Each structure stands twice: as structure tokens, then as C-alpha cells.
Amino acid sequence: QRLIVDLHQALKENQFVLYYQPIVDLGKNTISKAESLIRWHHPDHGMISPADFIPVAEETGLIVPLGDWVFNEAIGQGNRWNLLFGPDFQISINKSPAQFTQKSEHHDWLDDLDVNGSNFVIEITEGMLIENTSTVEKRIQKYKNKKIEVAIDDFGTGYSSLSYLNKFDIDYIKIDRSFINNLSQGKQYQTLCEAMILMAHKLNIKVIAEGVETEEQKNMLIAMGCDYGQGYLFSPPVPADVFEQFMVQWQ
Ligand code: G
Ligand code: G
Ligand code: MN
Ligand code: NA
Secondary structure (H helix, E strand, C coil): CHHHHHHHHHHHHCCEEEEEEEEEECCCCEEEEEEEEEEEEECCCEEECHHHHHHHHHHHCCHHHHHHHHHHHHHHHHHHHHHHHCCCCEEEEECCHHHHHCCCCHHHHCCCCCCCHHHEEEEEEHHHHHCCHHHHHHHHHHHHHCCCEEEEEEECCCCCCCCHHHHCCCCEEEECHHHHHCHHHCHHHHHHHHHHHHHHHHCCCEEEECCCCCHHHHHHHHHHCCCEECCCCCCCCEEHHHHHHHHHHCC
């Protein structure tokens, strides 16, 4: 209850910050994207993880203004970083299921918004493609009309049905970090990753490996033809100014 009151206050007082984690193009060894991850600097409790407040925001409908804040913030950062890092640099934005099913303001202003959509990627989870199919299909189409790309987050964890990969216009799958974690444990996880990459590529979908923590994992992924990597090996999620320093120091 306290958290709900505080969330309202936090929106009013702008206590949220977006952190960014680099996504590395494994073939070129360049940073081509950043995933935006929200943080809450609570005045009394310090940093609160989105894992703790996103569910509350979803239950209370506060996820709508919060999602709009994230979107606006990411667009502002994207415009700046396209000047700094080049016109192809992309920022990815996480969307939770409630943001797809609840009526959200920004989808109304998405149409007349002056953004270069191809500089943004929306990350959604597999589950969203199974439930509320028609709503989600329309939403995805709206993004695609704006040239915004779509990624499936935590791929491989939720559902056995893969038919949605054909049904929806998907640009990326993000292999869940549990698979990457176990890469060096034995042949099985390697086989699974190889199969996911092969399948994705046949469907014209690019692959991002999440939770890359070691050189060994990175090298295995490169050998498998994985397109992108993200994880602590490169950098944890960091504030925008630290991200800019990271970009300067890269290579
Ligand atoms: O970065 P971290 O591990 O704290 O993120 C925890 C979870 O919160 C992740 O599952 C991530 O997808 C989610 N998350 C982070 N930022 C956002 C956001 O801006 N919107 C939504 N809906 N989820 C987010
Ligand atoms: O659900 P989603 O994949 O969006 O969540 C991203 C979360 O994963 C963030 O909380 C981020 O901090 C975390 N993360 C990013 N890189 C790594 C990593 O290399 N290892 C681990 N364990 N977590 C990571
Ligand atoms: Mn994500
Ligand atoms: Na992720």
C-alpha cells in the first residue's frame, strides 16, 4: 500500500532513472544497441528494482504513465545518442504484458510522434504472443508501421509453441540467460543454443544472447553464429553518462 502511494509520488517527483546495458554486435565487435532498464531512486529506501515495483505498477494501472515516461525518456536519449554514436544505434524498451492489454496513452500519440522508429526495439515476452493474440497483433503492427523493431525477451523459457514466430513480425529473439549460463556445463545446452540460432536465422530473425558473463561463453556464441551478446562480461546496466564513457573506452 505504501508502495502504491510512493509510486504516485515518484512519478510526480521524477524519481525514476533509465539505466542502459550495451548489446554487442559479436561479428563486428561494436556496440550497436542498448537495452533500457528502469530504476527507482526511492528517497528513503534507496534503489528499488523494477522486479519489485513493476508488478505493483501493473496492478494499479500506474504502468501506463510509467511506460509513457520510459518511452519519452528513451526517445530523448535515442535522439542524443544517434548524433553521438551514429544513425544506426538503437535503444530497446521493455514492455510488460499489462502494457499491451491496458489502454495506453502513448499508443495514441505514437502515430503523430516525430521519431525515427528504426532506432528503437520493443522487448516483449513469449507469453504475450500466446495470450490476447489479436490485441498483441495489432500493437505489433502499429510498431512495425512506425519501423520500430520487435524482440522476444527471455526466449526459450516459457512456451513450447513456436508458431508465433511465423505469425508475428519478429526481428530478434533474446536467448534467456539460463541457457547461456549453462553453456560450459555440457553439450546439451550448446545443442539447444545452436538449434535456436539455426531456427531463428532460417526464419530471418536475429539472435541476442543474454547474460554473457565469460569470454568462453562469448567465444562459443561467436562460433555458433549468434548475432549479438549482452551481459556482465561487457557491462552491467549503467546510467547514461557511464554508458557514454563506456562507448568512448570500447576498443
Ligand atoms: O535490470 P533488472 O534485472 O533489475 O530488471 C528486472 C526486470 O524488470 C527485467 O525482467 C526487466 O525486463 C524489467 N524491466 C526493466 N525495465 C523495465 C521497463 O522499463 N518496463 C518494463 N515493463 N519492465 C522493465
Ligand atoms: O527480463 P530481462 O531480460 O529484461 O531482464 C534483464 C535483467 O538481467 C536485468 O535485471 C539485468 O540487470 C540482468 N542482467 C543483465 N546482464 C546479466 C548477466 O550477465 N548476468 C546476470 N545474472 N544478469 C544479467
Ligand atoms: Mn529485456
Ligand atoms: Na532481457
